[in-house]
Amino acid sequence: MGAIMPVSTNTAxxxxxxxxxxxxxxxxxxxxxxxxxxxxxxxxxxxxxTTWFFVWDAPNIAADIGSRAFPPxxxxxxxxxxxxxxxxxxxxxxxxxxxxxxxxxxxxxxRNTTPSTLFIRPIALLIIVSTRSINxxxxxxxxxxxxxPGTFAGLIxxxxxxxxxxxxxxYEAIExxxxxxxxxITATGASRxxxxxxxxxxxxxxxxxxxxxxxxxxNIRESTVLGLVGAGGIGLQLQSSLNTLAWPQVTLIxxxxxxxxxxxxxxxxxxxxxxx
Amino acid sequence: MSAATLEAxxxxxxxKPPFIRNNLLRWAMAAGVFAYLILAIGSFDVNWARVNxxxxxxxxxxxxxxxxxxxxxxxEIREGMLESVIITITSTVVGVLIxxxxxLGAARNIAPLPVYLICRGIITLxxxxxxxxxxxxxxxxxxxxxxxxxxxxxxxxxxFLSKLLAEDIEDMDKAQAEAIRATGSSWMxxxxxxxxxxxxxxxxxxxxYRLDINFRESAILGLVGAGGIGATLNTAxxxxxxxxxxxxxxxIIVTVMVLEYLSGFIRAWVQ
Numbered sequence: 413m414g415a416i417m418p419v420s421t422n423t424a425x426x427x428x429x430x431x432x433x434x435x436x437x438x439x440x441x442x443x444x445x446x447x448x449x450x451x452x453x454x455x456x457x458x459x460x461x462t463t464w465f466f467v468w469d470a471p472n473i474a475a476d477i478g479s480r481a482f483p484p485x486x487x488x489x490x491x492x493x494x495x496x497x498x499x500x501x502x503x504x505x506x507x508x509x510x511x512x513x514x515x516x517x518x519x520x521x522x523r524n525t526t527p528s529t530l531f532i533r534p535i536a537l538l539i540i541v542s543t544r545s546i547n548x549x550x551x552x553x554x555x556x557x558x559x560x561p562g563t564f565a566g567l568i569x570x571x572x573x574x575x576x577x578x579x580x581x582x583y584e585a586i587e588x589x590x591x592x593x594x595x596x597i598t599a600t601g602a603s604r605x606x607x608x609x610x611x612x613x614x615x616x617x618x619x620x621x622x623x624x625x626x627x628x629x630x631n632i633r634e635s636t637v638l639g640l641v642g643a644g645g646i647g648l649q650l651q652s653s654l655n656t657l658a659w660p661q662v663t664l665i666x667x668x669x670x671x672x673x674x675x676x677x678x679x680x681x682x683x684x685x686x687x688x
Numbered sequence: 689m690s691a692a693t694l695e696a697x698x699x700x701x702x703x704k705p706p707f708i709r710n711n712l713l714r715w716a717m718a719a720g721v722f723a724y725l726i727l728a729i730g731s732f733d734v735n736w737a738r739v740n741x742x743x744x745x746x747x748x749x750x751x752x753x754x755x756x757x758x759x760x761x762x763x764e765i766r767e768g769m770l771e772s773v774i775i776t777i778t779s780t781v782v783g784v785l786i787x788x789x790x791x792l793g794a795a796r797n798i799a800p801l802p803v804y805l806i807c808r809g810i811i812t813l814x815x816x817x818x819x820x821x822x823x824x825x826x827x828x829x830x831x832x833x834x835x836x837x838x839x840x841x842x843x844x845x846x847x848f849l850s851k852l853l854a855e856d857i858e859d860m861d862k863a864q865a866e867a868i869r870a871t872g873s874s875w876m877x878x879x880x881x882x883x884x885x886x887x888x889x890x891x892x893x894x895x896x897y898r899l900d901i902n903f904r905e906s907a908i909l910g911l912v913g914a915g916g917i918g919a920t921l922n923t924a925x926x927x928x929x930x931x932x933x934x935x936x937x938x939x940i941i942v943t944v945m946v947l948e949y950l951s952g953f954i955r956a957w958v959q
Binding site for chain 2: 504542549558673
């Protein structure tokens with residue numbers, strides 16, 4: 413009993429202590445009820461939309477795909493080096509482009525460096541929110557519709573998606589700087605630009621480097637799938653292999669992606685460890 | 689700094705110390721970065737004529753944002769949004785429920801080594817695989833529809849939440865847990881009264897954060913047939929119905945903002 417209910421009873425079986433008072437217990441119970449009811453309703457929706465016959469058949473299908481997918485077709489690797497190079501470039505140049513735009517946006521968005529809290533800061537924040545809340549795959553979809561398929565669309569998609577992310581973390585770092593250093597540089601009669609370079613930049617440089625490497629790592633992951641909507645990189649090969657049901661190639665591509673992601677994470681962890 | 693060197697440096701202009709002290713290394717790195725940039729930028733074949741043509745369409749799209757069309761496809765949009773929200777809620781609940789035992793197993797100070805290795809393996813696998821790739825496989829196995837999206841996002845939630853939960857458990861205050869142990873508690877009681885209260889606020893905060901991420905991700909699952917608003921969005925783009933696409937994007941942005949605000953509020957309230 414005591415294992416579940418935090419209630420103490422005396423020898424006569426009368427309650428002498430319990431963890432929460434009645435109202436709290438009722439509130440919690442009610443919240444729990446709402447959660448369970450919502451979940452059940454949602455589950456019914458999914459269940460209605462599912463063809464359960466396929467689901468019961470899923471183990472067979474998975475086994476079937478698995479048996480087709482092994483061993484991976486290693487000879488296909490020759491055709492993958494180009495897309496891998498493209499993927500790496502999309503991620504790296506995309507990060508660089510994003511940083512070039514994110515730095516000024518971050519300075520305009522930070523409360524202590526923005527020229528105007530009333531007009532410019534909301535605009536900068538709007539840029540950050542709107543680029544951040546849309547996934548890079550959707551940006552890619554949009555850009556493929558606008559500027560045509562290819563690595564360029566992927567590059568721009570990655571760059572736009574990263575602006576908001578980098579600018580947000582960067583402006584938070586700017587807002588947390590030590591004001592004494594800024595004051596000291598200001599006291600020497602430095603101009604606004606000089607204050608930025610000598611007082612603010614050195615303080616946010618470690619954060620900046622950390623954010624760039626962190627985002628680069630994420631961009632490697634994201635650029636591997638951009639090809640699914642036609643925006644270049646290794647995802648293009650994945651898409652065509654999936655469309656032709658060439659499962660051994662799919663296995664090889666997935667392995668390559670997995671290795672790329674692990675290497676990216678390792679590099680970013682090393683670099684961040686060296687900086688911080 | 690001694691007086692002599694100070695004397696020698698008087699009258700000289702101060703120069704910023706270089707970022708990398710070794711001259712050779714500095715120039716070699718700069719040259720390497722430069723060479724990579726040239727090669728990489730050269731590898732993008734940009735068809736400027738096509739881009740130019742596209743700018744007109746881009747402008748149309750921006751104009752569509754000024755006059756988004758919520759109405760002509762309102763039924764599809766409503767269905768898609770409902771499905772996205774449902775996938776988000778169910779996958780977060782199930783993902784959190786599964787990540788609690790896995791998170792416990794992946795904390796080195798609680799779990800024995802074999803359990804630890806298995807749980808860490810699951811976490812690594814889940815984090816390394818992109819949601820879209822998992823979704824493709826799930827659609828291939830379970831067929832089209834929200835079930836594939838639900839499984840995908842639950843799986844992704846496990847990697848995210850278990851890892852952070854395990855780290856939080858590893859950082860917990862040992863004294864409290866030991867105090868519960870000293871009362872002669874069973875293992876369940878130890879977890880329930882010694883560990884859980886310490887990590888609960890963060891667990892709730894992270895779950896809210898993950899709810900937010902899951903919604904964003906559910907918006908793209910439709911691209912590969914795993915249900916949600918993504919399918920509607922994809923169709924709108926394919927038909928160049930930019931005003932409908934703009935409406936969907938606005939709905940996504942607003943929902944994400946509301947969720948982010950809510951999750952921030954709940955996290956602040958819990959912690």
